[in-house]
Each structure stands twice: as C-alpha cells, then as structure tokens.
Amino acid sequence: MSAAGPILEVRDLHVAYGGIVAVKGVSFEVANGETVCLIGANGAGKTTTLKALTRLLPARGTLHYDGQSLLQRPPHELIGAGMTLVPEGRGVFARLTVAENLNMGAYCRRDKVGITVDRERIFGLLPRLKERAKQVAGTLSGGEQQMLAIGRALMSRPRLLLLDEPSMGLAPMMVQKVFEVIRSVAAQGVTILLVEQNARLALSVAARGYVMESGRITLTDAAPALLANPKVREAYLGE
Amino acid sequence: MDIFIQQIINGLTTGSVYALVALGYTMVYGIIQLINFAHGEVVMIGAMVAFSVITALAGTASPLPPAVILLAGVAAAIPACMAIGYLLERIAYRPLRHAPRLAPLITAIGMSIILQHLALLVWSRNPLAFPQIIDNPVFSIGGAAITGVQIAIILLSVALMAMLTWFVYRTRFGIAIRATAENVHVASLMGVDANRVIAATFIIAAALAAVAGVMVGTYYGITHYTMGFMLGLKAFSAAVLGGIGNLAGAMLGGILLGLVEALGAGYIGELTDMCKWPLMNQVFAERCAADGHLVLMGSNYQDVFAFLVLIAVLVFRPSGLLGERVAERA
Numbered sequence: 397m398s399a400a401g402p403i404l405e406v407r408d409l410h411v412a413y414g415g416i417v418a419v420k421g422v423s424f425e426v427a428n429g430e431t432v433c434l435i436g437a438n439g440a441g442k443t444t445t446l447k448a449l450t451r452l453l454p455a456r457g458t459l460h461y462d463g464q465s466l467l468q469r470p471p472h473e474l475i476g477a478g479m480t481l482v483p484e485g486r487g488v489f490a491r492l493t494v495a496e497n498l499n500m501g502a503y504c505r506r507d508k509v510g511i512t513v514d515r516e517r518i519f520g521l522l523p524r525l526k527e528r529a530k531q532v533a534g535t536l537s538g539g540e541q542q543m544l545a546i547g548r549a550l551m552s553r554p555r556l557l558l559l560d561e562p563s564m565g566l567a568p569m570m571v572q573k574v575f576e577v578i579r580s581v582a583a584q585g586v587t588i589l590l591v592e593q594n595a596r597l598a599l600s601v602a603a604r605g606y607v608m609e610s611g612r613i614t615l616t617d618a619a620p621a622l623l624a625n626p627k628v629r630e631a632y633l634g635e
Numbered sequence: 636m637d638i639f640i641q642q643i644i645n646g647l648t649t650g651s652v653y654a655l656v657a658l659g660y661t662m663v664y665g666i667i668q669l670i671n672f673a674h675g676e677v678v679m680i681g682a683m684v685a686f687s688v689i690t691a692l693a694g695t696a697s698p699l700p701p702a703v704i705l706l707a708g709v710a711a712a713i714p715a716c717m718a719i720g721y722l723l724e725r726i727a728y729r730p731l732r733h734a735p736r737l738a739p740l741i742t743a744i745g746m747s748i749i750l751q752h753l754a755l756l757v758w759s760r761n762p763l764a765f766p767q768i769i770d771n772p773v774f775s776i777g778g779a780a781i782t783g784v785q786i787a788i789i790l791l792s793v794a795l796m797a798m799l800t801w802f803v804y805r806t807r808f809g810i811a812i813r814a815t816a817e818n819v820h821v822a823s824l825m826g827v828d829a830n831r832v833i834a835a836t837f838i839i840a841a842a843l844a845a846v847a848g849v850m851v852g853t854y855y856g857i858t859h860y861t862m863g864f865m866l867g868l869k870a871f872s873a874a875v876l877g878g879i880g881n882l883a884g885a886m887l888g889g890i891l892l893g894l895v896e897a898l899g900a901g902y903i904g905e906l907t908d909m910c911k912w913p914l915m916n917q918v919f920a921e922r923c924a925a926d927g928h929l930v931l932m933g934s935n936y937q938d939v940f941a942f943l944v945l946i947a948v949l950v951f952r953p954s955g956l957l958g959e960r961v962a963e964r965a
Contacts, residue, residue, distance in 0.1 A: 480825050501825060
C-alpha cells in the first residue's frame with residue numbers, strides 16, 4: 397500500500413488509435429480521496445486516455461495505480477483492484493434487467509451480504525432504479541441509464557471511479573441530477589477522475605482540473621482558478 | 636389425419652434435435668458474431684464417439700444393461716465434444732478474434748473439412764450401423780405411432796433447453812455470458828474474463844451437440860462422417876429462422892423447421908400428384924387412368940423444405956422470428 401503517493405499516476409502516456417496518435421505524452425495524477433477533472437473539446441483525447449487507463453487500448457508510458465503498473469494487466473482485473481470505469485455512452489447492458497446490470501457491477505465480489513447492503517444503498521441513492529429493478533435496461537431513459545451505469549460501477553465498491561462524459565446526451569435537468577449523484581459519491585470518499593466536455597459542470601464538482609487539447613495537457617490548476625482563467629473562459633465556458 | 640399426427644410427432648423429434656444444434660450456432664454467434672460452420676461436425680463426432688463406445692461395450696456377452704451402455708456412450712461423447720469445441724475456439728478462432736470477419740468464417744469452413752476428414756480416417760468412409768441396443772416400444776396416439784426413442788429425444792431436449800435457459804438467465808456466469816454477448820468491452824470492465832466466457836460458450840454448445848449426435852445416431856440407426864454437414868446446415872437455418880443470437884429463437888426455429896420438414900415430406904407426394912389437380916388430370920389423363928397417380932416429387936425432397944424456409948426468412952424477415960437488429964450487428 398502506498399498511502400502517501402497518488403492513487404493514480406500517469407507519466408508520458410502515448411496512445412495510438414489505428415495509426416493516429418491520439419494522446420501524445422500526457423502526465424497527470426490523482427491523489428487518494430480527490431476529485432479531479434479532465435476537460436477539453438471533443439477529440440482532444442480524453443476518452444482515449446481513459447481507454448488506455450482501463451487497458452482497452454494499448455499504450456506506452458507509465459501507468460501506475462496504487463503504486464503498481466497497469467500496463468501488463470488485462471481489463472477484467474482492474475475492477476477487482478478497485479478501479480472502475482463508467483464508460484462513455486453509459487454502456488449499460490440493454491437486454492439485461494436493471495437488477496442484473498447492478499449485479500454485473502458486483503461480478504468480482506463474493507460477499508453476498510455486502511452486495512445486498514450496497515444494492516439497497518444504491519437504491520436509496522437512486523430510487524428510480526429500485527422502481528425499475530425488474531425492467532430491461534434498454535427501456536430506461538438516457539438519464540436513468542446514466543444513473544444505472546454509475547450505480548453499477550458503485551456496486552464494485554470502487555476506490556477510484558473513472559467517469560467518461562456522464563453529461564453526454566442528457567437533458568439539462570437530468571445532468572443536474574447526475575452531478576448531484578457524483579457529488580454525493582465524492583462526499584463518501586471515493587476518488588473520482590471525471591472526464592467532461594462540459595467544463596463548467598466538471599469544475600463545479602472537482603477540486604483540480606487538467607485541460608486537454610489535441611492529445612496534450614496544456615493547463616492544470618485548482619478548479620476555481622481554472623474557472624477564472626480567461627483562456628478557459630473563452631475556449632470552454634463560452635464567454 | 637393420422638398422417639398429420641404422425642408427421643407432427645416425427646417433426647417434433649427431428650425439430651428437438653435441430654433445436655439443440657441450433658442453440659450451439661446461436662450461442663456462439665451471439666457472443667462473437669461467428670457462424671461456427673464446424674458445429675455440425677461436432678455433432679457428428681459426438682455420434683461417432685458414442686458409436687465406438689456402445690459398439691465396444693455391447694458385445695454378445697456383455698454383462699451391462701443396455702441403458703447403462705447407452706449412457707456410457709453419451710458420457711463419453713459429451714467430454715470428447717467439449718474438448719473439440721474448446722480446441723476449435725482456442726486454436727482456430729481465438730487467434731483471429733480481431734481479424735476481418737471473413738477470416739474466421741473461412742477458418743470455420745476449414746475446421747469443418749478437417750474434422751470430417753479426421754473422422755473419415757478414424758471411423759472409415761462407410762456408413763456405420765449405430766447399435767440399436769435398447770428396446771424401442773411403440774405407442775399409438777390418435778392413429779399415429781410414437782416410439783420410446785422419440786419420446787426420450789423430445790423429453791431430453793426439453794429438459795436440456797430448460798436447463799440451459801435456467802443457466803443463462805439465473806446464474807452469475809450465465810448473466811456474464813449475456814453481458815459479454817451484448818458488450819464485450821464493458822463486460823470486461825465489470826471483471827468478466829471474455830476469453831473464459833467465449834471458451835465456455837463453445838464448450839456448452841459442444842455438449843449440447845454431443846447429446847444431439849447420440850440422438851441422431853439412435854433415431855436413424857446410422858452414422859457417417861458426413862452426417863454433420865446437412866444436419867449442421869439445417870440447424871443453422873433453424874437458428875436463422877428463429878433469429879440468430881437469440882436462445883428462444885433457436886429453440887422455436889428448430890422445432891418449427893422440424894415440423895415444416897416433416898409435414899412437407901408427408902404431404903408433398905399428395906400435393907404434387909398431378910391426377911388430383913383439376914386441369915392437370917386431363918393433361919395427364921392417360922397416365923392417371925392407368926395407375927391413378929402421377930407424383931412429381933416424393934418425400935426425398937424433404938431437405939428442400941429447410942432451405943425454402945431459410946430463403947423465405949432471409950427475404951421477408953432477415954432478423955428471424957424473434958431476432959432483433961441482426962442487420963446492425965452482421
């Protein structure tokens with residue numbers, strides 16, 4: 397255990413996507429208990445970075461989670477180590493029921509009692525899911541699916557939660573609700589790395605942020621400072 | 636009427652076998668979008684292994700009761716087929732997992748040919764008489780006959796399909812299989828080892844194929860190294876009919892195909908008897924006066940029906956009876 401060091405440490409990460417280098421030497425870190433966001437325009441390489449972290453894309457560089465290199469680990473071993481991704485576009489299993497989706501989040505866990513407790517806790521946090529537990533996930537609205545994707549990830553009892561564009565394609569009302577949930581998850585002490593195009597929202601929940609442009613990190617600062625930064629205001633806050 | 640009932644019984648029997656084999660096609664397709672053309676050969680190997688075991692045990696002075704010998708045949712065929720299913724996936728398909736889709740498809744056809752010729756080397760090129768060791772009582776219902784073997788095939792198939800459904804819908808691993816079929820990346824993020832799930836799918840499909848192989852051998856009393864080809868093609872048609880990738884579809888498609896085939900074979904002679912058609916019986920008046928019948932197509936055209944159904948489905952409902960979004964995934 398490396399209590400002192402960051403839970404996630406990325407150094408000089410390069411990711412190529414079918415011949416195109418989408419991430420060109422990115423470095424950042426996330427400390428235990430912290431909420432950090434990675435903001436940037438569409439195509440900046442944010443999702444590619446997360447895919448490399450979760451081993452869905454091959455990458456070069458240093459990827460350390462909890463002091464250990466991730467590069468040799470297959471994707472299915474990460475969740476057991478406490479690192480869980482809520483993928484872009486939600487990625488719920490549309491033909492599985494809501495309850496089955498949640499159970500998939502706990503696939504690696506063997507503590508039946510703990511799973512039941514967590515499921516009830518998530519139903520408390522996201523009551524809509526409880527009402528629809530027996531429904532097939534494909535019949536949920538976009539916002540409900542996003543809630544389910546987050547709930548499913550929480551079922552793994554993550555130490556580091558990676559969220560990829562949780563606001564994407566949602567109505568403004570729903571976006572607010574999703575971010576309320578993210579805040580309450582952060583308040584429970586889960587470390588969060590949030591990737592968002594919606595910079596204002598992301599910076600409103602995160603303590604620190606990194607700005608990504610064309611595969612590189614161009615700016616990093618505390619969230620209030622980024623919100624006040626003229627460049628950020630112009631490029632990402634529409635001012 | 637008794638022909639009708641008889642053909643329903645026969646159709647349910649062959650349909651049950653088609654359903655078991657079709658499940659193998661549909662499960663593998665559902666998980667890696669591969670049409671495993673070697674699956675019919677796995678059925679054949681199942682029949683062949685059972686043939687060898689049963690023949691070896693059922694000598695003249697065999698002390699074992701026939702039912703035990705038959706069970707021993709099944710018990711040998713299942714693990715043999717499971718091993719072949721696993722090896723197919725591991726050696727032939729896994730290295731091509733990320734290759735263009737045509738590569739694994741052609742490989743599947745190649746594996747089918749290889750398995751056929753291995754069987755030819757081991758079991759000879761001749762049709763082999765599958766030992767008929769158990770009593771096969773005949774019962775009559777509504778003027779039609781149903782044999783003990785037919786009853787056993789239908790009941791066992793239903794039981795296996797129920798077990799598979801329970802496994803896939805009610806167990807942790809079964810749910811992981813369905814999750815992987817839907818989105819392999821997200822399933823792996825949930826901690827599912829995709830390689831294990833895919834291998835397990837091949838193994839389960841092969842176990843069902845083994846049982847189907849023994850059923851075919853027992854029912855028709857014959858095995859041959861090419862028997863898997865036509866059977867596999869029909870079961871594949873059944874899977875497409877039901878909607879490939881869909882478990883319930885494979886079961887429904889298999890049963891329906893068996894029924895269509897049996898009823899078609901039962902009635903095609905009558906329907907193509909020119910002497911029964913108003914205009915035609917005048918055209919062929921002489922022949923009809925002489926022997927009363929002029930049948931154009933006999934029941935040997937039975938195999939045509941499966942493929943007529945396949946063509947009709949592909950034309951009118953490409954996603955199959957219970958399928959959805961096949962076009963998107965294909």
